Amino acid sequence: MKILHVIPSIGPKRGGPSKAVLAMVKALRECGVDTEIATINDNGPYVLDVPFNQRIEYEGVPVWFFSKFSPQIQRFAFSVGADKGFIFSTDLTRWLWQHVKDYDLIETHYIFSYASTCAGIFARWQGVPYVVRTIGQLAPWGLTQSRLKKQLYSLLIERHNLNNAAAIHCTSASEAEDVRNFGIKTPTITLPLGVNQPIYLPDAKQKLHYLYEIPTDTPVVLFLSRLHYKKRPDLLVRSLGQLAAQDYNFHLILAGSGEPDYIDDLKNLIASLGLSSQTSFTGFVTGDNKQLLLQGCDIFVLPSFSENFGIAVAEAMAVGLPVIVTPGVQIAPEIAEARAGLVVEGEEDTLANAITQLLKSPELRQQLGKNGQNLANNRYSWNAIAQNLSTAYQSILAQKSIHK
CATH class of the missing domain: 3.40.50.2000 (Glycogen Phosphorylase B;)
Structure with a gap:
């Protein structure tokens, strides 16, 4: 054959x-x-x-x-x-x-x-x-x-x-x-x-916080995908703007490449919400740099309009990183059924509430991450x-x- x-x-x-x-x-x-x-x-x-x-x-x-x-x-x-x-x-x-x-x-x-x-x-x-x-x-x-x-x-x-x-x-x-x-x-x-079985990186969280100069007690929210309006990183930024106004402690990492004009618009939005000091852009990442992000961050968010699978979501689950996705990510029903993450509508308030849940509860993050890892190992x-x-x-x- x-x-x-x-x-x-x-x-x-x-x-x-x-x-x-x-x-x-x-x-x-x-x-x-x-x-x-x-x-x-x-x-x-x-x-x-x-x-x-x-x-x-x-x-x-x-x-x-x-x-x-x-x-x-x-x-x-x-x-x-x-x-x-x-x-x-x-x-x-x-x-x-x-x-x-x-x-x-x-x-x-x-x-x-x-x-x-x-x-x-x-x-x-x-x-x-x-x-x-x-x-x-x-x-x-x-x-x-x-x-x-x-x-x-x-x-x-x-x-x-x-x-x-x-x-x-x-x-x-x-x-x-x-x-x-x-x-x-x-x-x-x-x-x-x-998804391929990840090679685990020792001390990933400590290395990530050191590399991006993030205080060790600050939870890190990861967006890892193309910076494109279809993926809605702008929605994530606006939702985090609500949390910043309520003095929630977090740092956002936006990992991916995109059109320069769109990235400029994102940076302007971030600045207007006072999030510049709480946000890092990494550009396109692969290999160990990508694994460092997946293994070193605390929450993964992909609020996409449409995603036929969402390979980055599965990769996040494979390393035990809890995920938040929208129904447009087509494996969302599997994530919900396995309690491997939170599936929420792509609205600013709804997404902000979901992130708040995970920021407040390390125990929930750990449980969702464990469930996601089981789902990835068994199904993907x-x-x-x-x-x-x-x-x-x-x-x-x-x-x-x-x-x-």
Whole structure:
């Protein structure tokens, strides 16, 4: 069984989805599935310095990279993919046409994107079964972004791709429901994403407080995601502004990259609320720096409008960090059921009250953190997920054989 995963970008600046596909392919290979990635050298506003048109080892998995074509033209023409953009590559197009038939099955990641659309069309034309991972883009909030362009793209291309797929790969029950609400009848596979077992850092709290010059008795609130209006760090800042006015003791760390204008707006908001001395910006973090934040902070908050899974939330739970999320994070029902965190509506007062609960009660923080760690260990194991995904692939290929 030879599988190809196609995604517009696996650049680290693209965040969770890029990281997830690398981990997914690595886990599949460890389960004995011959799996590769085809992608473009996109990395947000930058490009990856990688060889083109050849299979290389990247982050421990085999990847084919192809050159990104004309960022200016792509932005002007087809920015239907909201955050990813319609990243075009002539070389990828040519390679997919020539090599899709070399694989038993294709899995595409992201809809409303050139690479995934192209792979789906070529797979269909050449009789190769394909699976589509929508990555939350059929959620109601996602469909309102670039709405008219997405409606046109769906009418001309995307609905046909989705309806003719062998399966739609969803990561939560809510995402599967969004697929149905979009009118797609294709069978769904619902499997969560996974998290790698963390390497525990000794004295993480002490190191974090020292590094960011935070008093040792001050609880630290962590936002770790892209600094983007979809993720609503501004809502978190305004909620903390209420608490600061009531003399609550806390420090906020905003970890992630974003557009300079948006970051400037955040800094202005923070200054207007008198939170500048209680806030640190880290920029984009990875590796040990990321683990230091996850293991050294006291509360994790992601008040996102829409999040098909929320890999950073699962990573926080994996190290026992209590989380606060909004219903737009699609694993929120699992978090609520396991009492692994607090799920609250995305309103300023409601979020402020939830943070207050955890600031007041170290015991509640500890219990929620323990429950979250159990949830992550039991449900978000990459090995188990890869085994189940491999079984799903085998079922699809067996079904294809029956119909031959």
